[in-house]
Amino acid sequence: MDGICDFIKDCANVYVRLNLKEDCDGFNVSEIWNTNGFSELRASYISDPFVKSWLKGKVPDTADDGLGPVLRLVWVDMLIESVPWKLAMSKDNFDAILDKFNVDLLHGSVFTGPAVFNLLPAKPLGVGNNRHHCSVFVPDLLTVAWTYELPTTKTQALCWAQEDILVALQDILDHQKALFRHPMTLALVAVMMLGRLVDHDLNQEEACIQEVANQTQCVR
DSSP: OHHHHHHHHHHSOOOOOOOBOTTOOEEEEEEEEEETTEEEEEEEEEEGGGHHHHHHOOOOOTTBOSSOOSEEEEEEEEETTSSSOEESSOHHHHHHHHHHTTOHHHHTTSOSSSSEEEEEEEEEEETTEEEEEEEEEETTTEEEEEEEEETTTEEEEEEEEOHHHHHHHHHHHHHTGGGTTSTTHHHHHHHHHHHHHHHHHHHHHHHHHHHHHHHHHHHO
8 A cells, every 4th residue: 555655656746845834823623423313513623732632532422422523624724825825734733634634645646637536545454444545636726635444434634725615615514414424425525616616617707708798789
């Protein structure tokens, strides 16, 4: 597994070099908990003093099934006003999340082209246990990297995009949370977000074309 990732990392064209904003004091997260058989999305802000304890996992509430969150997703704002753009997260927190969420393997291979979906070979964790590594990467717009474990169906993910896109992604995730146990749930969320962006651009183009058409009729 590690050899395959190293080969991809060495041979592929690395498209983006990440820059981090060191003065950030925490990050936003979303978690999906299975509470009494129902999927509940919880949002919170994790400040620096609590990052390590949060990454280790917190004790489930009595109302939960005892397994903790089945999905944990860290949201990172992409600061496009910076040249080059930066991620609103300190290097210490970023590295800690990569390591704890086991998306460090993806970090070297995710930036392999102008736009790509990556699904690396499953990594055996023991008898009957596997971890799958997946990512969606659209340069300068959206990145989602996650791991999915079987048989626990636990997903841990890191996502960065501009703030307005992050807000829309959180809304989409809330409406798709019933699918949390599927390994491609986050891929679906990313594709739905890209569909929204395409629709927005097409609507703007249509409005511009209609404006030109109206002006042409007025001239006649």
